[in-house]
Amino acid sequence: MSGRKRNPILGGTMALIFIGLGSWRLYDYYILNKPLEITSIVLGYGAVAYGLFLVYTIITQKNG
Numbered sequence: 723m724s725g726r727k728r729n730p731i732l733g734g735t736m737a738l739i740f741i742g743l744g745s746w747r748l749y750d751y752y753i754l755n756k757p758l759e760i761t762s763i764v765l766g767y768g769a770v771a772y773g774l775f776l777v778y779t780i781i782t783q784k785n786g
Contacts (some may be wrong), residue, residue, distance in 0.1 A: 767774030
């Protein structure tokens with residue numbers, strides 16, 4: 723079964739965007755103590771998790 727190939731440049735850029743946006747939301751909530759809705763917090767965690775998943779798939783993809 724052949725896995726789906728990802729463009730490492732596009733995937734890396736998307737991973738940085740997702741991790742950055744999610745981290746920004748969580749930083750606002752936990753460090754700056756800004757009141758956020760639960761959905762914003764959950765989406766922040768989801769964005770960070772998806773960004774880390776993208777990084778994992780780029781690192782583990784086989785060349786060839």
